[in-house]
Amino acid sequence: MMPSLNLWLIPILPLAGAAINGFFGKKSSRTAVTTIGLVFPGAALAWALLVALRFSSVNLPYQEYIAHWIRSGSFSADFALYLDQLSLVMLLVVTGVGFLIHIYSVGYMWDDPSYYRFFSYLNLFMFFMLTLVLANNYLLMFIGWEGVGLASYLLIGFWFTKDSAASAGKKAFIVNRIGDFGFLIGLFLIIQHFGSLNFTQVFAQVQPLTPETAGGGLLTAIGILLMVGACGKSAQIPLYVWLPDAMEGPTPVSALIHAATMVTAGVYMVSRSHVIFERAPMALTVVAVIGTLTALFAATIGITQTDIKKVLAYSTVSQLGYMFMACGVGAFSAGIFHLMTHAFFKGLLFLAAGSVIHAVGGEQDMRKMGGLRSFIPWTFLTMGIATLAIAGIPPFAGFWSKDEILWQAYQTSWVYWLIGVITAFLTSFYMFRLLFMTFFGDYRGAHVDDHGHAHAAHGHDEHGHGTPHESPMVMLVPLMILAFFSTLGGLVGIGNRFENFLGPVFGTGMVAETAGEAASHGTELLLMGVSVTIAILGFLLAYVLYISKPYLPQKIADALNGFYKAVLNKYYVDELYAKLFVKPLVDASTNILWQGVDRKVIDDSVNNAADGARHVSDEVRHMQSGNLRSYAGWIAAGSAVVLAYMIWMGVR
Amino acid sequence: MVPLSYYLVLSGFLFACGVAGFLIKRNIITIFMSIELMLNGVNLSFVAFAAHWHALAGQVFVFFVMVVAAAEAAVGLAIIIAVYRTRETLNVDQVNLLKL
Numbered sequence: 001m002m003p004s005l006n007l008w009l010i011p012i013l014p015l016a017g018a019a020i021n022g023f024f025g026k027k028s029s030r031t032a033v034t035t036i037g038l039v040f041p042g043a044a045l046a047w048a049l050l051v052a053l054r055f056s057s058v059n060l061p062y063q064e065y066i067a068h069w070i071r072s073g074s075f076s077a078d079f080a081l082y083l084d085q086l087s088l089v090m091l092l093v094v095t096g097v098g099f100l101i102h103i104y105s106v107g108y109m110w111d112d113p114s115y116y117r118f119f120s121y122l123n124l125f126m127f128f129m130l131t132l133v134l135a136n137n138y139l140l141m142f143i144g145w146e147g148v149g150l151a152s153y154l155l156i157g158f159w160f161t162k163d164s165a166a167s168a169g170k171k172a173f174i175v176n177r178i179g180d181f182g183f184l185i186g187l188f189l190i191i192q193h194f195g196s197l198n199f200t201q202v203f204a205q206v207q208p209l210t211p212e213t214a215g216g217g218l219l220t221a222i223g224i225l226l227m228v229g230a231c232g233k234s235a236q237i238p239l240y241v242w243l244p245d246a247m248e249g250p251t252p253v254s255a256l257i258h259a260a261t262m263v264t265a266g267v268y269m270v271s272r273s274h275v276i277f278e279r280a281p282m283a284l285t286v287v288a289v290i291g292t293l294t295a296l297f298a299a300t301i302g303i304t305q306t307d308i309k310k311v312l313a314y315s316t317v318s319q320l321g322y323m324f325m326a327c328g329v330g331a332f333s334a335g336i337f338h339l340m341t342h343a344f345f346k347g348l349l350f351l352a353a354g355s356v357i358h359a360v361g362g363e364q365d366m367r368k369m370g371g372l373r374s375f376i377p378w379t380f381l382t383m384g385i386a387t388l389a390i391a392g393i394p395p396f397a398g399f400w401s402k403d404e405i406l407w408q409a410y411q412t413s414w415v416y417w418l419i420g421v422i423t424a425f426l427t428s429f430y431m432f433r434l435l436f437m438t439f440f441g442d443y444r445g446a447h448v449d450d451h452g453h454a455h456a457a458h459g460h461d462e463h464g465h466g467t468p469h470e471s472p473m474v475m476l477v478p479l480m481i482l483a484f485f486s487t488l489g490g491l492v493g494i495g496n497r498f499e500n501f502l503g504p505v506f507g508t509g510m511v512a513e514t515a516g517e518a519a520s521h522g523t524e525l526l527l528m529g530v531s532v533t534i535a536i537l538g539f540l541l542a543y544v545l546y547i548s549k550p551y552l553p554q555k556i557a558d559a560l561n562g563f564y565k566a567v568l569n570k571y572y573v574d575e576l577y578a579k580l581f582v583k584p585l586v587d588a589s590t591n592i593l594w595q596g597v598d599r600k601v602i603d604d605s606v607n608n609a610a611d612g613a614r615h616v617s618d619e620v621r622h623m624q625s626g627n628l629r630s631y632a633g634w635i636a637a638g639s640a641v642v643l644a645y646m647i648w649m650g651v652r
Numbered sequence: 653m654v655p656l657s658y659y660l661v662l663s664g665f666l667f668a669c670g671v672a673g674f675l676i677k678r679n680i681i682t683i684f685m686s687i688e689l690m691l692n693g694v695n696l697s698f699v700a701f702a703a704h705w706h707a708l709a710g711q712v713f714v715f716f717v718m719v720v721a722a723a724e725a726a727v728g729l730a731i732i733i734a735v736y737r738t739r740e741t742l743n744v745d746q747v748n749l750l751k752l
Contacts, residue, residue, distance in 0.1 A: 626748065629675055636671050 005051050007064045007081045007134060010091065013044040014126035021123065025116025034106050037119030041102050041126050045095040051083070052092060060084050060504065061200070063136055070139070077197050082136030086505045089336060090133040090268055093343045097260045098126050100478035104351050105252040107475035108358060118158060118250065125151035129261050133268065138187050138197040141269070145183070145233065148262045149176045155257060156249040168248040175242040179232015186225030193218060203275040211279045219276055223283025226273055227290070234266030234320045237294045241574055243317055247309040251354030254309060259316045260347040264339045267323040271332040274506055278330065288328020288412070292419050295321030297571075299426035303433070304568040307364050308353050311434050315390065316346055318423060322405050325416055331408035333502040337493055338401035344489045345389035345398055348482035352383035355475055356438060359468040360445050366437040373439040375468040378476050380439045382483040387435050389486040391428035392535040399532070400490030404499075406531055407524050417527070421534055428538025436546040443468070659700035666693030680732050680742045684725075691721050 017040025025033050061084035070077045083091075102122060109118050128151055132144025149172075157169030191197060194205045212219050230236065235243035246258045257263070270277060270287060277284050295318045302314035319342050326335035357364055359376045373380045389396035392403065402424060409416035445468070470476070492498050545553050557564045566572065623634070670690030674683055695714045702710025732742070739747055 626750065627745075629744065633675050636675060 008066050009047050010044050011127050011130035013040045014123040016040055018120045018123035021116050022120035033116040033119055038102055041099050045099045048091050048095040074195055077137050077139040080136040081134040084505050085502050087133050093340055094129050094261050097343050097347045101252050101256040104475050104478040107472045108252055108354055121154045152257050155253040156246045158249055165248040168245040172242040172246050175239050176232045179229045179239050182225045183229025186222050189222050206275050209279055219280040220282045223277050223280040224286055227287050230266030230270050234263050235317050236290050240317050244310055244313040247313050255347045255350030259350050260343040267335055267339050270327045271336055274332045284328050287324050291321045291324025291328050292416050295423045296419050299423045301570050302430040306366050308366050312349055326405040329409050329412040332506045333499040334404040334408050337498050338405055341397035341401040341489050344482055344485040345386040348386040348486050351479055352379050355379040355471040358471050368445045369438045370441040371443040372468055376470045382479040385483045386486050387431045391431050392424055397486050397490035400493040403528055403531055424531055425534045425538045428535040429542050432539045432542035433546055656704045663693045663697035678743050678745055680744055684728055
C-alpha cells in the first residue's frame with residue numbers, strides 16, 4: 001500500500017483562499033485579506049515541497065483518485081491527479097514563483113481599493129493552474145486550461161473602468177477561444193479513436209503505433225489541433241496578439257500569468273502529449289516552425305517598443321517560441337528546462353519592471369525613465385541579473401536552457417539553430433536596450449512639479465518627494481529570491497541532470513554519453529561559444545546605441561523609415577486581423593444577424609403577434625361593456641339563434 | 653277541450669313579453685316583474701304538458717318554481733329597497749358603480 005501524498009490539497013488550498021477572500025474580503029481589513037491571500041498559496045507551496053521531498057519514495061507516475069465525474073458507457077473522466085517528474089517541475093514552478101508573486105503583490109497592490117478582489121482572483125488562478133498541471137486526463141486539464149483563461153481575463157480587466165483594460169481582457173479571452181476550439185476538436189478525435197482521455201490509457205494505445213511519415217494521418221491531425229490550442233494559450237503565431245495587450249493588467253499579473261506560468265501551459269500540454277507528437281513528425285515540424293518563427297518575429301517587434309512592459313511581453317512571446325522550437329525538435333526536456341528558467345527570470349523581469357513603474361509613479365514609457373540606477377539600486381541589481389539571464393550570459397540560468405535548446409535544434413536542422421541564434425542576438429540587444437534606457441543616462445521623467453501634482457491627486461506621502469524611490473521590502477525580497485534562482489537555477493542542467501530527471505517521462509531514460517555525443521562535444525562547445533559571443537555582441541550594440549552614441553538609434557530609424565515604422569506598429573498584424581476577421585464578422589453580425597434575422601424575423605414576428613392580439617381584443621373588448629341588459633340581450637339573441645336553428649333543423 | 657298548442661303559444665307569448673320587458677325597461681321593479689312573467693310563462697307550459705301527458709312531474713316542478721320565485725321576490729325586493737335607500741333611484745343604468 002503506497003502512502004497517500006494527499007495531492008488534492010495543493011489545488012484546493014488556493015481555492016479556499018479565493019473563496020474566503022472573494023466572499024468576505026470586502027468587509028475584512030487589508031491585513032486579514034493579506035493573511036488569507038498569502039497563507040493558502042503558501043500552504044500549497046509548503047505541501048508541494050513536502051511532496052517533492054517524499055517524491056523518491058513513491059512509485060511513478062503516482063495517481064490519486066479523488067472522485068468520479070463523468071462515466072458514460074466505456075468512457076470515463078474522473079477527478080484524479082497525476083504526478084510524475086514533469087508535473088512535479090511544473091508544480092514547484094507554479095507554487096514557488098506564484099507564492100513569491102503573491103508576496104510582491106502585497107506591496108504593489110496595497111493602495112488599490114479592490115485589494116481583496118485582486119487576491120481572490122490570484123488565488124483562483126493558482127487553483128486552476130494547479131488543476132491543469134496535476135490533472136490525470138485531458139478533460140480535467142481542459143478545466144484548468146479554461147479556468148486559467150478565466151482568471152487571466154478577470155485579471156487583465158482588473159481595472160475594468162479603464163476601457164483599454166476591459167477590451168484587452170476580452171481580446172485575450174476571444175483569441176484564446178480560437179485556440180481552445182482546436183484543442184477541443186483534438187480531444188474529440190482522441191475520444192473517438194482511443195475511447196478515453198486518460199493520459200495513461202491514451203498513451204498506452206498510441207505507444208505501439210508507428211510514426212506517421214508519409215502524408216500524416218490521425219496522430220498528425222491530433223497533434224496539429226493540440227498545437228492550435230497551445231498557440232492560443234501560449235501566444236504563438238498566429239494567435240499571439242492578445243499577450244502584448246494583456247499588459248493592461250496589474251504588473252504582478254503580467255509576471256505570474258502572462259510570463260511565468262499560464263502562458264507556458266501550452267508548452268506543458270505539448271510536452272505531456274509527447275507520445276502523440278513523437279509519432280507525428282509533421283506535427284512536430286509544425287510546432288518547431290511556429291516556435292522558431294514566433295521567436296524571431298516577436299524579438300524584432302521587441303526592439304522597437306518603448307513601453308517597458310510591452311518589451312517584456314514580446315520578449316515572453318519570443319521565449320515561448322524557443323520552448324516550442326525545443327518541443328518541435330523533440331527536445332521536450334530542454335523546452336521544460338527553459339520553461340523553468342524562464343519562469344524565474346521573466347517573472348523577475350516583470351516584477352522588477354513593476355518596481356520601476358512603482359518608483360516613477362506609474363510611468364511605463366522608457367523614454368521618460370533613465371538614470372534610475374542610483375535611485376533604486378536593488379531593483380537595478382535584480383533586473384540586471386535577470387537581463388543577463390535572459391540574454392544568455394553564463395553562468396546565469398537562461399544561458400543553460402537556451403543553449404540546450406540551440407544545441408538540440410542544431411542537431412535537427414541548422415536553420416532552426418541559425419534563427420535561434422539571431423533571435424538570441426536580438427534578445428540580448430533589446431534587453432540591454434531596456435536596461436540602458438531605464439537605468440542609465442539622465443533621468444528624463446516627470447520633475448518635482450508634476451510629481452507634486454500626482455501626489456496631490458493620490459494623496460499619499462510616499463509619492464511626495466520628486467525623485468523615484470525604492471520599493472518596500474515586501475516587494476524587494478521576492479525580487480532577490482527570484483534573482484537567486486535566475487542566477488543559479490540553470491546549474492541543475494549541467495551534465496544533463498535535468499534531462500535525466502525528466503528522462504522517465506519522455507522515455508529517453510538515462511542518457512549516457514554515447515560515443516557519437518562525445519565526438520560532437522567539440523561542436524557543442526563551439527556552438528556554446530557562438531551563442532555567448534552573439535549575446536555579448538547584442539550587449540555591445542545596445543551599449544553603443546544607447547550609451548555611447550545615443551543619437552544613433554534615431555538616425556538608423558530614419559534610414560530604415562518604412563521598415564522601422566512597420567516594426568514599430570507590430571507589422572500591422574492587429575490591423576490586418578481587424579480587416580480580415582473582426583470587421584467582416586462585425587459587419588455580418590450587424591447587417592445579417594442583428595438587423596436581418598434578429599430584428600426583421602424574430603422581433604417582428606413576436607411584435608406582430610402581440611399587435612394582432614391587441615387589435616382583436618380591442619374589438620372584442622367592446623362586447624364586455626358592464627351593462628347587464630346588454631348581456632341579457634346577448635343571451636336572448638343567442639338562445640333565439642339556437643332556437644331558430646333547431647326549428648329549422650326540425651322542419652327539414 | 654282547448655288544444656295543447658294554444659297553451660304553448662300563450663306560454664311563448666308570455667315568455668317573450670318577459671324577455672322584451674327585461675331588455676327594454678330601465679326600472680328595476682319592472683325588470684323584476686318581467687322575470688316573474690318569464691317564470692310564469694314557463695310554468696304555464698309545464699302545467700299544460702302535465703295535463704296533456706297526464707304526468708304529475710310537470711305540476712310538481714311548477715311548485716318548485718313558485719317557491720323559488722317567492723324566495724326570489726323576498727330577497728330581490730329587499731335588495732331593491734336597499735338600493736333605493738342608498739342611491740335614491742331605481743334606474744338600472746344609474747346603478748353602475750361596478751362598471752369601470
